[in-house]
Amino acid sequence: MNETKNENLIMQVERIAFNYGWRQQKSVFSDFSLSLERGKVYGLLGLNGAGKSTLIYLMAGLLTPKSGRVTIDGCNVRDRLPSTLGNLFVVPEEFELPHMSLKEYATLNGALYPRFSYDDLLRNLELFDINPEIKSLSSLSMGQKKKVLMSFAFATHTDLMLMDEPTNGLDIPGKSQFRRLVAREMSDNRTIVISTHQVRDIDRCIEHVVIIDNSKVLLDESVARITSKLQFVENGTATDAQRAIYSQPSVTGYSIVAPSNGGDETEINLETLFNATLGNRDKITEIFNAK
Numbered sequence: 002m003n004e005t006k007n008e009n010l011i012m013q014v015e016r017i018a019f020n021y022g023w024r025q026q027k028s029v030f031s032d033f034s035l036s037l038e039r040g041k042v043y044g045l046l047g048l049n050g051a052g053k054s055t056l057i058y059l060m061a062g063l064l065t066p067k068s069g070r071v072t073i074d075g076c077n078v079r080d081r082l083p084s085t086l087g088n089l090f091v092v093p094e095e096f097e098l099p100h101m102s103l104k105e106y107a108t109l110n111g112a113l114y115p116r117f118s119y120d121d122l123l124r125n126l127e128l129f130d131i132n133p134e135i136k137s138l139s140s141l142s143m144g145q146k147k148k149v150l151m152s153f154a155f156a157t158h159t160d161l162m163l164m165d166e167p168t169n170g171l172d173i174p175g176k177s178q179f180r181r182l183v184a185r186e187m188s189d190n191r192t193i194v195i196s197t198h199q200v201r202d203i204d205r206c207i208e209h210v211v212i213i214d215n216s217k218v219l220l221d222e223s224v225a226r227i228t229s230k231l232q233f234v235e236n237g238t239a240t241d242a243q244r245a246i247y248s249q250p251s252v253t254g255y256s257i258v259a260p261s262n263g264g265d266e267t268e269i270n271l272e273t274l275f276n277a278t279l280g281n282r283d284k285i286t287e288i289f290n291a292k
Contacts, residue, residue, distance in 0.1 A: 008039075009038050009039060010036050010037065010038055010039070011037055011038065011039045011073060011074060011160060011161055011192050012036065012037040012060065012071065012072065012073050012161065012192070013034075013035075013036050013037075013071070013072050014033065014034055014035040014036070014056075014059070014060065014069075014071050015034055015069050015070050015071070015072070016032050016033070016034050016068070016069040017030050017032075017033050017034075017059060017066035017067075017068065017069030017070065017071065018030055018031050018032065018033070018066060018067045018068045018069060019055065019059060019064065019066045019067055020067065028067075028216065029052045029055050029216070030052055030055070030056070030059075030066070030216045031216045032069075032216070033056075033069075033216050033217075033218075034069075034218075035056075035211065035218060035221070037161075037192055037194065038192070038209075039160070039189065039190055039191075039192055040187075040188065040189040040190060040191065040192065041192055041193075041208045041209045041223075042183060042187060042192075042193045042195065042206055042207045042208045042209070043192070043193065043194045043195065043207065043208075043209045043210075043211055044195055044197070044200070044203055044204075044207035044209070044210050044211065044271065045057075045194055045195065045196040045197070045211050045213070046196075046197070046198070046200060046210065046211065046212045046213070046271070046275050047198075047212060047213040047214055048198075048214060048279070049198065051213050051214050051215075052213065052216070053165070053196040053197075053198075053213070054094065054165050054166075054196065056196070056213070057091065057093075057163050057165045057194070057196050058091075059071055060078070060163055060194070061078065061089060061091045061163055062078035062079050062081060062085075062086075063091070065079055073085050073088070073089060073161060074088075086113070087113060087114050087115050087159070088159050088160050088161060089159055089160075089161045089162075089163070090114070090154045090157050090159045090161070090162050090163070091162075091163045091164075091165075092147075092150055092151055092154050092162070092163070092164040092165065092167055093165050094165040094166040094169060096146070096150065097139065097146075098138035098139055098141065098146050098149065098150070099138060099139060100137050100138070100139040100140075101137065101138060102135060102136050102137070102138070103133055103134075103135040103138060103149065104133075106138055106153075107119055107122055107153065110153070111153075111156075111157070114157035114158070114159060116157065116158035116159070117156055117157045117158065118156050118158065119156070121155070121156040121158070122152055122153055122156035125151070125152035125153075125155050125156055125182060125186075126148070126149070126152045128152075128178055128181060128182055128185075129148040129151075129152060129175065129178050129182075130174075130178075131145065131148050131149060131152070135149070143170045144170045144171055144172060144175060147167070147169075147170050147171060147175075148171070148175060148178075151164075151167060151179065151182065152182075155182060155186045158191075159191075160190050160191055160192065161191075161192050161194075162191070162192070162193045162194070163194045163196075164193065164194065164195045164196065165196045166196065166197050166198070166199070167179060167195060167197070168197065168199050168202040168203070169199070176202050179202075180202075180203070180205060180206045183195075183206045184206055195207065200271035200272050200275060201271070201272060203271070204269060204270065204271040204272075207224065207271075208223060208224055208225075209221075209222070209223050209224065210222055210223075210224065210227060210269075210271070210274065212274075212275060212278050212279075214279060219278050219279070219282050219285070219286075220274075220278050220285060220289070222289060224269050226289075227269055227274065228266045228267060228268070228269055229261060229266060230260070230261055230288050230289060231246075231258055231259070231260065231261055231274070231277075231288070232257075232258070232259045232260070232261050232262060232264075232267050233257070233258060233267045233268060233269060233270045233273060233274070234255070234256070234257040234259065234267065235251070235253075235254075235256055235257075235270070236251070236253045236254040236255075237254050237255040237256070237257040238254060238255070239255070241254075241255060241257050241259070242255045242257060244259055244260075245257040245258060245259045246258045246259060246260065246277045246281050246284050246285065246288075247273055247276050247277030247280055247281060249273065249276065256270065256272075256273050257273070258270070258273045258274060258276075258277040260288060
C-alpha cells in the first residue's frame with residue numbers, strides 16, 4: 002500500500018531488526034535506520050561481518066526483517082509489487098549466469114524491466130570491451146560475467162541499483178571501466194548503493210559515504226561536507242600526525258585525517274576516513290554534529 006512520499010527520498014530503512022535464525026549469535030541489525038536520496042551514488046562501508054551484504058539483501062526485499070521495514074517510494078519492498086521490482090536491480094557479489102546466449106538472456110530478463118534498452122546493453126558492453134556475440138554466458142570467466150551483469154544492470158534504467166562488491170574479480174582496466182560506467186549512467190533520478198571493502202576502487206565515483214558498525218550508522222555524510230570538515234594529507238610529517246584524528250605511516254610520510262584548517266579542500270581518501278571513523282568515532286561524531 003502506498004503512503005505519503007517524500008519526493009527526495011527513494012528508500013527508507015525504518016528501525017529494522019534482523020538475525021539469521023539458524024545461527025546462535027547476536028542480531029546483525031537492531032533498531033537500524035537509514036534513508037537514501039535520489040540522484041546519489043552511495044558508498045556503503047563497514048568491517049567484514051558488519052552486515053553490508055545483509056543490508057543490501059534487506060533493501061532488495063530478498064530477506065525479511067524481524068521487525069521494522071524497508072520502503073521504496075513509500076511501498077514496502079517485501080510486498081514484491083511489480084512496480085517496485087521493475088525499478089530495482091541488485092548486483093550480488095557472487096552469482097552464476099545461465100547456459101544461454103547474451104541475446105537470449107537479454108530477451109528473457111529484459112522483459113522484467115519496463116525501461117530496458119538492448120542498444121544500451123551493447124553500448125555498456127563496448128565500454129567493457131566485451132564482444133556481445135556470446136554463445137554461452139556460463140562459459141565466461143568471473144570477471145567477464147561481472148562485466149556482462151553490470152552492463153545489463155545499467156541497461157535496465159532502474160531508479161535504484163544495489164551493488165555488493167562490484168569490483169571484486171575485475172582487473173585494473175575493468176575497475177577503471179566500471180567507474181566510467183557509473184559516471185556516465187548516473188542521473189538525477191537514479192540512486193546507486195555500492196557496498197564494498199575495496200574503498201580505493203570507488204573513492205572517485207561516490208557522492209555520499211555511509212559507514213556502519215555494530216548495527217549503528219557511524220557516518221552518513223556527503224563527500225562535499227566531509228571534505229569541508231576534514232583535511233586529507235597523503236605525505237604528512239610527524240608534526241602533522243600529532244594533530245591528526247587518524248594517521249598511518251607510509252613510504253613518503255604519513256596518511257592523515259585531520260580537522261579542516263579552513264584552507265583549500267583536499268580530495269577524500271576513503272581508506273583513511275574509514276579507519277579514522279572506526280578508530281576515533283567520538284571525535285568524528287563531534288566534528289559532524291557541530292553547527
